[in-house]
Amino acid sequence: MTGTTGKRQKIAILSVSAGAGHVRAAQALQAAAEKWYPNLETVHVDLMTLVPKLFKTIYADTYIKVVERHPAFWGYLYDKTDRDKVDSALSRLRSAIERLNTRKLKRVLAEIAPDHVICTHFLPAQLLARQIRKEEFKRPVWVQVTDFDVHALWIHEGLSGYFAAHDEVAWRMIERGIPAAGVRVTGIPIMPAFGERQDRAACAAELGLDPGRKTLLMMSGGTGVGSIHLLAERLLKLEGDFQIVAMAGKNERLLADLRAMARQHPGRLFPLGFTRVIERAMAASDLAITKPGGLTTSECLAMGLPMIVVSPIPGQEERNADFLLENGAAMKACDAGALAWRVAMLLQEPERLARMGEKALGLGRPDAARQVLEIIQGGL
Numbered sequence: 001m002t003g004t005t006g007k008r009q010k011i012a013i014l015s016v017s018a019g020a021g022h023v024r025a026a027q028a029l030q031a032a033a034e035k036w037y038p039n040l041e042t043v044h045v046d047l048m049t050l051v052p053k054l055f056k057t058i059y060a061d062t063y064i065k066v067v068e069r070h071p072a073f074w075g076y077l078y079d080k081t082d083r084d085k086v087d088s089a090l091s092r093l094r095s096a097i098e099r100l101n102t103r104k105l106k107r108v109l110a111e112i113a114p115d116h117v118i119c120t121h122f123l124p125a126q127l128l129a130r131q132i133r134k135e136e137f138k139r140p141v142w143v144q145v146t147d148f149d150v151h152a153l154w155i156h157e158g159l160s161g162y163f164a165a166h167d168e169v170a171w172r173m174i175e176r177g178i179p180a181a182g183v184r185v186t187g188i189p190i191m192p193a194f195g196e197r198q199d200r201a202a203c204a205a206e207l208g209l210d211p212g213r214k215t216l217l218m219m220s221g222g223t224g225v226g227s228i229h230l231l232a233e234r235l236l237k238l239e240g241d242f243q244i245v246a247m248a249g250k251n252e253r254l255l256a257d258l259r260a261m262a263r264q265h266p267g268r269l270f271p272l273g274f275t276r277v278i279e280r281a282m283a284a285s286d287l288a289i290t291k292p293g294g295l296t297t298s299e300c301l302a303m304g305l306p307m308i309v310v311s312p313i314p315g316q317e318e319r320n321a322d323f324l325l326e327n328g329a330a331m332k333a334c335d336a337g338a339l340a341w342r343v344a345m346l347l348q349e350p351e352r353l354a355r356m357g358e359k360a361l362g363l364g365r366p367d368a369a370r371q372v373l374e375i376i377q378g379g380l
Helices: 021-036 053-069 071-083 089-101 104-112 122-133 167-175 200-207 228-235 252-264 278-283 294-303 316-326 336-348 350-363 368-378
Strands: 009-015 040-046 116-119 141-144 161-164 183-185 214-218 242-249 269-273 287-290 307-310 330-333
Touching: 009 021, 009 104, 009 368, 021 040, 021 294, 021 368, 040 104, 053 071, 089 122, 104 122, 116 122, 116 368, 122 141, 141 368, 161 167, 161 368, 167 183, 200 278, 214 228, 228 242, 228 252, 228 336, 242 252, 242 278, 252 269, 278 294, 287 294, 287 336, 294 307, 294 316, 294 350, 307 316, 307 336, 316 330, 330 336, 330 350, 336 350
Parallel strands: 009 040, 009 116, 116 141, 141 161, 161 183, 214 242, 214 287, 242 269, 287 307, 307 330
Antiparallel strands: none
16 A cells, blocks of 8 residues: 555654664665655654764764674674673663663654654664653654564564564564564565666666676675675686676775776776665676675565675674575675685576575565555554
């Protein structure tokens, strides 16, 4: 059902910019509302814009540095916080510090006066769950988990409903105490463009690619395997008729390194800087080489793009990788040599690559954002 009729509703979407995925999920929900539900007004609030600078540095910026430079330590923290009791001394201290630094949220929500709230990160869900228990907030609060996993920090009583990436995630939510009636399997919200048909030839032409050649899309290198330009250099030593699109995002130094390398490999390496139309690059590609973040993998699945995952962060990304491998949509490379071997093998076995693409497409949920908004408007 599109454009549900009735009273115009307002939805506050709360994210946290600790990593990009939580914010991208929020933006996808906003885009879906604008496209399909003219009766919905959405307001996206990144909680990190409301907190003191020191807290943001510790909470968001330090998180990024830890997962990049000390992934094993992050894995330890992920497992420990997943096992900790909610009323442990450490948990109570952490919650108190978070509440002290996020007091502006209550005022901002009062100003927005939303009919519903969606949290794409566990921190605002935790804060609002406490306010609901104390009867300080009385609007429905919904939680969108953004990985193919569920961690204890996401689970809170008194919230209106949870949206899960997959049936297994929903099962584990219920195992952790969420009422079954409050859990829906929708997938992870991604931009509407990933659900639209893209013409491979047209997308390839935009990037200067030959649509008839096998195309590898490199979206991440990661600390454990090596930077993306080193991985691209290794793959370019392989025999075979293929081309590589290597994405540098907003990293200007990496883009310059890739462009210098591309001059040495004309017609084989195509560097790409920051783009808002990644779905076009995916449509022109046969295989993605990427870190297994929840949003990126959901985008690939929606496009039917098989993956080789590299450098998964211990914790949520390892669980995402497990999900993809178990369901036949991806392979995992532990180092540059393993990556090269897998790429060479898939280039020589196009039927296997095609089967992986079919598995990916079968897992994809391009309509997730729309489903979430539909459920919220109708109630569970």
